[in-house]
Amino acid sequence: xxxxDKIQKDQMDKIVAERSIPDFSAGDTIKVDVKIVEGDxxxxxxxxxxxxxxxxxxxxxxxxxxxxxxxxxVERIFPIFSPKIAGITVLxxxxxxxxxxxxxxxxxGKSARIVEKIQVxxxxxxxxxxxxxSKEVAEDxxx
Amino acid sequence: xxxxxxxxxxxxxxRIFNNNGEHIPVTILRLEDVEVLSVKSLDKDxxxxxxxxxxxxxxxxxxxxxxxxxxxxxxxxxxxxxEFRVSEDAILKIGDKLSVNHFILGxxxxxxxxxxxxxxxxxxxxxxFGGMQASHGVSISHRSHGSTGNSQDPGRTxxxxxxxxxxxxxxxxxxxxxxxxxFEEEGLILIEGSVPGSKNGVVFIRDAIKYKTPDNxxxxxxxxxxxxxxxxxxxxxxxxxxxxxxxELEGGEVEN
Numbered sequence: 148x149x150x151x152d153k154i155q156k157d158q159m160d161k162i163v164a165e166r167s168i169p170d171f172s173a174g175d176t177i178k179v180d181v182k183i184v185e186g187d188x189x190x191x192x193x194x195x196x197x198x199x200x201x202x203x204x205x206x207x208x209x210x211x212x213x214x215x216x217x218x219x220x221v222e223r224i225f226p227i228f229s230p231k232i233a234g235i236t237v238l239x240x241x242x243x244x245x246x247x248x249x250x251x252x253x254x255x256g257k258s259a260r261i262v263e264k265i266q267v268x269x270x271x272x273x274x275x276x277x278x279x280x281s282k283e284v285a286e287d288x289x290x
Numbered sequence: 291x292x293x294x295x296x297x298x299x300x301x302x303x304x305r306i307f308n309n310n311g312e313h314i315p316v317t318i319l320r321l322e323d324v325e326v327l328s329v330k331s332l333d334k335d336x337x338x339x340x341x342x343x344x345x346x347x348x349x350x351x352x353x354x355x356x357x358x359x360x361x362x363x364x365x366x367x368x369x370x371x372x373e374f375r376v377s378e379d380a381i382l383k384i385g386d387k388l389s390v391n392h393f394i395l396g397x398x399x400x401x402x403x404x405x406x407x408x409x410x411x412x413x414x415x416x417x418x419f420g421g422m423q424a425s426h427g428v429s430i431s432h433r434s435h436g437s438t439g440n441s442q443d444p445g446r447t448x449x450x451x452x453x454x455x456x457x458x459x460x461x462x463x464x465x466x467x468x469x470x471x472x473f474e475e476e477g478l479i480l481i482e483g484s485v486p487g488s489k490n491g492v493v494f495i496r497d498a499i500k501y502k503t504p505d506n507x508x509x510x511x512x513x514x515x516x517x518x519x520x521x522x523x524x525x526x527x528x529x530x531x532x533x534x535x536x537x538e539l540e541g542g543e544v545e546n
Contacts, residue, residue: 150318151301151318154306226307230308
């Protein structure tokens with residue numbers, strides 16, 4: 148491992164030890180808790196919006212979050228390994244076919260929506276197969 | 291009080307986040323077996339200086355005249371030899387090994403290197419000329435420098451007229467760069483901003499001439515074998531603290 152990789156990895160490890168970085172990609176609705184220093188006090192402000200891009204790699208990786216604030220589109224770019232971020236939460240997974248959703252900038256309202264991805268993890272499918280399917284369906288209808 | 295500098299290799303650039311969340315672009319430089327090869331004294335040579343060797347090399351790749359130099363200093367053959375002028379009280383002993391502790395965090399340094407060569411370049415690239423028009427009858431000479439002088443009165447082109455020519459591959463000094471971080475074991479110095487030269491290029495680092503050298507910088511030099519206490523804890527959290535102290539020294543020059 149060369150010197151630069153090592154220096155970068157040390158920094159990344161330090162951040163990962165403080166807060167875990169969830170698995171998210173463009174199209175996901177996420178909440179970023181940003182540390183804000185006002186005078187001597189530090190507080191946390193959330194920035195909630197749609198992740199429209201991830202770019203860069205390693206320590207230099209960053210992501211763009213877009214939201215509509217009072218009718219005005221606002222975008223913020225965060226470095227993933229910034230110490231200013233207190234945490235990242237994924238609120239919704241989106242179903243998209245592109246890595247960069249810059250086309251959303253030209254859209255408003257209905258056409259700017261993103262369909263939610265209904266995730267069926269492998270574990271769930273396995274349990275469904277194990278159990279009798281008909282019984283489950285019956286239970287669903289009754290409830 | 292004028293300390294000697296050090297010779298280092300440019301490894302490349304990266305970034306560092308400080309505790310304020312600000313990112314600092316850094317150049318990583320490495321000291322490789324920097325050793326004092328000879329010393330110039332007032333009595334013998336008429337001036338005072340320290341000659342340093344950098345990075346060990348195989349003996350078979352060293353020319354015979356240079357072998358004599360290294361034999362005299364009783365050292366390994368070195369890749370690069372350079373001389374630094376020092377004041378009389380800052381002279382070192384032959385065989386002294388310099389370490390990154392020579393510098394302290396937050397200190398300002400000057401870095402000397404040979405810039406990346408761009409070859410024979412036109413006036414647009416070399417001097418940021420505008421070139422000529424794309425249309426309106428301009429033919430073939432869209433990137434040329436245009437007129438180079440007046441009429442019959444001087445009757446010649448002024449000396450020093452900016453024209454096409456060799457660009458880059460010259461010795462350049464970048465002044466007043468911040469020392470951001472030091473790794474004593476690996477011999478690494480992280481300096482804020484860019485530094486002349488290509489990766490794996492050899493550069494000289496010395497105290498900034500436009501700033502006062504900090505009082506707690508080791509004098510006459512930070513040597514490898516004696517452990518100075520200045521930078522015992524060189525962790526990331528120290529960057530902010532040291533920036534503050536350095537800004538106090540320099541009258542709030544550094545933004546924090």
